[in-house]
Amino acid sequence: MSARITASVYTSHVPAIGVAMDLGTTDEPYWQPLFSGYEPAREWMRAHTPDVVILVYNDHGNAFSLEMIPTFALGMAPSYEPADEGWGARPVPIVGGHPALSAHLAQSVIPQDFDLTLVNGMKVDHGLTVPLSIMFGQPDSWPCPVVPLAVNVVQYPVPSGRRCLQLGRAIRRAVESFDDDLDVQVWGTGGMSHQLQGPRAGLINQPWDTAFMDRLIADPDGLADVPHIDYLREAGSEGIELVMWLIARGAMADCADLAGATGRADRAGGAAPSVAHRLYHVPASNTAVGQLILEDRS
Structure with a gap:
């Protein structure tokens, strides 16, 4: 039996959320509504813990500086230590990697014309x-290994939404050709609307x-055509x-391109996913x- 993608998870990665957990202030009035909102997702995760997570995120000047900015960077290591972001590393477990899956992703995705x-x-x-x-709480060790996929969304030019959707399709094809029996989730992180500087x-x-x-749920292919200027x-x-x-x-299965091309998917490969949880909170x-x-319902 080969590996399969069973779900995708999407979540903001606000640093102050991590600080609240690290300092034990999640029950304070400011944070309590948000963390109550997270509980259904954590309950779902306890019942659907995967064998491995492919986690899409952006580095904030810790692994990569302005001297070297890869558009897509795939972690190949057996483990990843938390970075010191200026106030000490977060008191969280070392992140275990999955070098075999990382190597397979590289060997599959790069020949599909993605220069990782x-x-x-x-x-x-x-x-x-x-x-x-956010998803696992504060365990002594993370319950599954992680394959990090860092994306440049810091220094322009950044990849288009279309290119990102295409990369997701390539990742699905790669996972489904991996011989090990693995339950894989792909996580997309960052956002939502925010600006950290200037008059806005x-x-x-x-x-x-x-x-x-x-x-994102109903029209990912159309959403992929939204230009960068609209995001800004x-x-x-x-x-x-x-x-x-x-x-x-x-x-996800409904975005799969049966022809294996990297353009618009004219032939969708599977059923649309079901929504297991949705949350929006300000601020x-x-x-x-x-x-x-x-x-994933395929």
């Missing part, structure tokens, strides 16, 4: 560890965010992180928080 940067050692910041904490600092656009989630105008300078959600969405720090779980 292969990273044999790197530290991971809140972009990766906060989603793990603190921007939150709830209509844009909710419409994005609606289209409507969701703020950091709202561009949302293109990473399209990688996870592209890995968390100066950011809108979104969370979504889609179960």
Whole structure:
């Protein structure tokens, strides 16, 4: 039996959410409504813990600086230590990798014309560890290995939504050709609307965010054509992180391109996913928080 993608998870990765967990302040009035909203997702995860997570995130200047900015960077290592982001590393477990699946992804996806940067050692910041904490809580060790996929959404030019959706399709094809019997989830992280600097600092656009989630569920192919300028105008300078959600969405069965091409999928490969959980909350720090779980029904 080969590996299979059973679900995709989408969640913001606000650093202050990790700080609240690390400091034990999640029951304070400011944070309690958000963490109550997370509980259904954690309950779902307890019942659907995968064998491995392919986690799509962006580095915030810790593994990569402005001296070297890969568009797509695939972690190949057996483990990844939490990065010191200026106030010490988060007190969370070391993230275990899955080198065999990483190698297979590279060997499958690169011949599909995606030029991945292969990273044999790197530290991971809140972009990766906060989603793990949101979904798994505070265990002594993470319950499954993680394959990190870092995407440049910091320095322009960044990949288009269309390219991200295509990469998700390529990842699905790669996973389904892996011989091991693995339950795999693909997580897309970042967002939602927010801007951290300038006169629009603190921007939150709830209509844009909710419409994005609606289209991610029902119209991912159309959503992939939204230009970067719309993300910047409507969701703020950091709202561009949302293109990473399209990688996870592209890995679902209904986005599969049976022809194996990297263009628009004229022939969808499977049933649309079912929505297991959806959350939208404002505010968390100066950011809108979104969370979504889609179960693959193929």
